[in-house]
Amino acid sequence: MKYCNQCGKPVVLRVPPGETLLRFVCDACQTIHYQNPKIVAGCIPEWEDKILLCRRAIEPRLGLWTFPAGFMELDETTEQAAARETLEEAKAEVEITSLYAVFSLVRVNQVYVVFRGKMPSPEFGLGHESSDVEFFSHDKIPWENLAFPVIHETLRRYVEDAGRGRFEVHFGVVLPMKR
Amino acid sequence: MKYCNQCGKPVVLRVPPGETLLRFVCDACQTIHYQNPKIVAGCIPEWEDKILLCRRAIEPRLGLWTFPAGFMELDETTEQAAARETLEEAKAEVEITSLYAVFSLVRVNQVYVVFRGKMPSPEFGLGHESSDVEFFSHDKIPWENLAFPVIHETLRRYVEDAGRGRFEVHFGVVLPMKR
Numbered sequence: 631m632k633y634c635n636q637c638g639k640p641v642v643l644r645v646p647p648g649e650t651l652l653r654f655v656c657d658a659c660q661t662i663h664y665q666n667p668k669i670v671a672g673c674i675p676e677w678e679d680k681i682l683l684c685r686r687a688i689e690p691r692l693g694l695w696t697f698p699a700g701f702m703e704l705d706e707t708t709e710q711a712a713a714r715e716t717l718e719e720a721k722a723e724v725e726i727t728s729l730y731a732v733f734s735l736v737r738v739n740q741v742y743v744v745f746r747g748k749m750p751s752p753e754f755g756l757g758h759e760s761s762d763v764e765f766f767s768h769d770k771i772p773w774e775n776l777a778f779p780v781i782h783e784t785l786r787r788y789v790e791d792a793g794r795g796r797f798e799v800h801f802g803v804v805l806p807m808k809r
Numbered sequence: 810m811k812y813c814n815q816c817g818k819p820v821v822l823r824v825p826p827g828e829t830l831l832r833f834v835c836d837a838c839q840t841i842h843y844q845n846p847k848i849v850a851g852c853i854p855e856w857e858d859k860i861l862l863c864r865r866a867i868e869p870r871l872g873l874w875t876f877p878a879g880f881m882e883l884d885e886t887t888e889q890a891a892a893r894e895t896l897e898e899a900k901a902e903v904e905i906t907s908l909y910a911v912f913s914l915v916r917v918n919q920v921y922v923v924f925r926g927k928m929p930s931p932e933f934g935l936g937h938e939s940s941d942v943e944f945f946s947h948d949k950i951p952w953e954n955l956a957f958p959v960i961h962e963t964l965r966r967y968v969e970d971a972g973r974g975r976f977e978v979h980f981g982v983v984l985p986m987k988r
Contacts, residue, residue, distance in 0.1 A: 633817035635810045635842070640817070648937075651882060663814070667881055668845045669920055702846055703830065707913035707982050708920055729911055729980040732922060734886035741848055741887055743911060743920070745980075758827075799978040801908040801924075803886050 636661045667734075671711035672699030672744040674788060675724050677752045677765060681788075684719045685762035686777055693761070694777035697785070698722075699742065712745045720763045721755030724748060731784050731800040742780050742804075746797070768792055780804040815840045846913075850890035851878030851923040853967060854903050856931045856944060860967075863898045864941035865956055872940070873956040876964070877901075878921065891924045899942045900934030903927060910963050910979040921959050921983075925976070947971055959983040 634641050634656035641654040646662050654663040674697050675682040683695045698719040702711040709726040716724050724747030731744040754763050766772070768789045776782045783804050791797045813820050813835035820833040825841050833842040853876050854861040862874045877898040881890040888905040895903050903926030910923040933942050945951070947968045955961045962983050970976045 631814045633812055633814050635812050635814045635820075638812035638817045638819070641814075664880070665883055666847045667883060669848060701843070702920070704844055704846060704918050705915060707915055708911060709913070709980065709982075729978055732887060732908055732911065734888070736884060736886060739883050741881070741922070743922075799908055801888065803888075 631663060631665075634659060634661055634663070667739040667741050669702040669708065669711075670699050670740050670742045671702045671708045671715060672697055672742055672784070673712040673716045673724055673726070673747040674730060674744065674784070675716055675720065675722050675747045675749050675754075677749040680765040680767050681771075682716075682720055682722055682749070682754055683764060683766055683772075684757070684760040685764075686759065687761035688759050691777040694775050695772050696777040696781045697744075699744070699781075702743075708743045709745060712743070713747065716747060717757075719757040719760050721757055722749055722753065722763075723751070725750060728797065729799055730788065730797070733780050733783065733800070733802060733804045735780060735804055735806075737806050742784070744784055779807050810842060810844075813838060813840055813842070846918040846920050848881040848887065848890075849878050849919050849921045850881045850887045850894060851876055851921055851963070852891040852895045852903055852905070852926040853909060853923065853963070854895055854899065854901050854926045854928050854933075856928040859944040859946050860950075860964075861895075861899055861901055861928070861933055862943060862945055862951075863936070863939040864943075865938065866940035867938050870956040873954050874951050875956040875960045876923075878923070878960075881922075887922045888924060891922070892926065895926060896936075898936040898939050900936055901928055901932065901942075902930070904929060907976065908978055909967070909976070912959050912962065912979070912981060912983045914959060914983055914985075916985050921963070923963055958986050 637659040639658035698716040700715040733742045816838040818837035877895040879894040912921045
């Protein structure tokens with residue numbers, strides 16, 4: 631951030647009075663510009679004993695697999711965002727049935743909020759951001775070709791929970807990939 | 810938003826190519842300025858069979874009661890944010906033990922992520938944003954003087970869950986107060 635989005639004058643990085651963190655501040659109009667993490671809403675679409683995954687047609691991690699997920703927009707709930715992403719990326723309808731995970735990705739300032747979603751029918755299609763969409767049974771998940779560590783961590787727990795027949799709600803931090 | 814925070818030129822509201830939603834766009838430097846909901850991280854601090862609530866010393870809803878909660882900052886996890894707010898508002902330490910609720914407040918574009926936190930000792934104090942901090946047993950919660958509908962909804966479910974000895978993780982939408 632270099633300029634104030636309210637008045638167009640340059641901003642400076644400073645700790646405002648009464649606060650403890652550095653903020654971008656506009657000395658011309660006194661606006662303090664707060665920056666906050668973004669929510670990525672995701673859905674694990676379920677049909678019978680399979681889940682629906684998408685192969686990314688866009689960077690980053692083009693060609694790798696993920697469940698539908700994307701940035702939550704203004705004027706929607708996290709559940710609506712998760713269902714919308716499923717419709718956009720996999721052309722699949724889901725009924726959100728439960729919250730499954732809240733994972734913080736500190737390095738990129740994202741919080742993943744992932745739901746389970748029941749598909750009313752096995753119909754799906756190719757969204758613009760997907761080069762392939764497929765059902766996977768739990769023992770056929772493409773572990774070596776998942777797009778992000780948070781996708782791996784979420785699906786690892788999901789398959790583990792499914793295996794013992796009891797789904798918990800998970801939270802915690804997911805670290806970046808080792809290079 | 811009136812000006813581009815990257816180059817200082819005026820922005821316009823327009824649907825960018827390949828997208829479907831109106832965004833603030835800079836024609837000078839081509840930056841698309843996305844706007845997203847913010848996370849409010851909260852904690853219900855528990856000591857034995859009581860919870861710790863704070864009376865707000867600041868607007869909005871000055872003088873009314875809440876559990877510690879505030880905007881998640883960059884470079885922290887939601888759990889760290891919830892524990893930090895508890896330390897700031899109630900000068901109390903907590904060990905985050907479980908995720909309790911994820912509630913979308915669509916009208917104000919906030920998502921509350923609330924945890925339960927175990928206090929290792931009953932020590933607390935007055936943070937700058939609190940005019941009073943007190944322990945409440947579940948049958949003494951000041952229902953008529955809670956700060957926001959999301960606080961009411963969260964504590965209503967909490968007391969209900971506690972009553973039957975089984976805590977679930979809740980999610981959904983919380984509507985604004987009726988006027």
